[in-house]
Amino acid sequence: MQPSARIASYTAEEMMTVEAARALRDGTVCFVGIGVPSVAANLARLVFAPSLVLIYESGAIGAKPHRPPLSIGDGELADTADAVVSVPEIFNYWLQAGRVDVGFLGAAQIDRFANLNTTVVGQYVKPEVRLPGAGGAPEIASGCKEVIVVVRQSQRTFVKELDFVTSVGFGRGPGDRERLGHTGAGPTMVITDLGVLRPDPETCELTMTSLHPGVDLEQAIAATGWRLSVAENVLRSLPPTEQELVALRAFRSPEDS
Numbered sequence: 563m564q565p566s567a568r569i570a571s572y573t574a575e576e577m578m579t580v581e582a583a584r585a586l587r588d589g590t591v592c593f594v595g596i597g598v599p600s601v602a603a604n605l606a607r608l609v610f611a612p613s614l615v616l617i618y619e620s621g622a623i624g625a626k627p628h629r630p631p632l633s634i635g636d637g638e639l640a641d642t643a644d645a646v647v648s649v650p651e652i653f654n655y656w657l658q659a660g661r662v663d664v665g666f667l668g669a670a671q672i673d674r675f676a677n678l679n680t681t682v683v684g685q686y687v688k689p690e691v692r693l694p695g696a697g698g699a700p701e702i703a704s705g706c707k708e709v710i711v712v713v714r715q716s717q718r719t720f721v722k723e724l725d726f727v728t729s730v731g732f733g734r735g736p737g738d739r740e741r742l743g744h745t746g747a748g749p750t751m752v753i754t755d756l757g758v759l760r761p762d763p764e765t766c767e768l769t770m771t772s773l774h775p776g777v778d779l780e781q782a783i784a785a786t787g788w789r790l791s792v793a794e795n796v797l798r799s800l801p802p803t804e805q806e807l808v809a810l811r812a813f814r815s816p817e818d819s
Contacts, residue, residue, distance in 0.1 A: 668713055
């Protein structure tokens with residue numbers, strides 16, 4: 563099969579979503595969050611990984627939605643799932659028993675050790691913004707074999723200190739996950755609209771390892787609320803292919819396809 567042609571025109575969010583989809587391997591079990599993680603996971607299922615098993619917090623196993631679900635309770639998930647089980651079963655039998663390969667999460671804030679905030683912006687008792695909350699994210703971040711985070715990169719999101727720690731990445735550094743009893747490896751990738759970050763194997767601090775087409779390093783540094791660590795050799799993401807963009811746009815707007 564010949565590789566798909568490239569389309570010159572695409573948005574930063576489309577690049578982020580495509581790169582996130584590329585991170586998922588066929589045949590794995592993926593616990594999916596709503597929003598960009600869900601769109602990316604379904605793009606992977608449609609283009610790269612037909613045997614990817616998508617699990618949603620509401621109990622849908624093997625969901626194959628035809629459009630982005632509005633919430634974990636969207637009937638589209640149950641209607642297209644291989645099975646629907648109770649929420650306790652999803653967490654006790656699947657997640658906590660180590661049966662989930664990848665957790666796919668978003669966040670409102672992230673710090674240099676990949677800890678996530680989805681609870682509040684500002685003081686907890688009198689916040690500037692009340693966010694959707696934890697849901698199953700803390701358990702996903704704790705129990706999945708690995709976690710991939712998808713989030714837009716800006717100083718508003720990439721903060722020096724979280725207003726609230728909802729989900730633990732690497733805590734305050736090496737050894738904290740083990741000390742807190744988290745069984746999974748933690749975040750292995752943070753995919754943004756500017757590039758990809760990975761935790762340093764020694765310090766656990768997020769390090770910029772690749773940039774998307776058209777993004778320069780100074781742009782990524784300026785969008786980060788701490789002194790950004792940068793890999794010695796920063797790679798370049800491949801632009802989206804025509805196949806990827808057509809599938810992504812059709813999934814996001816099925817009525818237009």
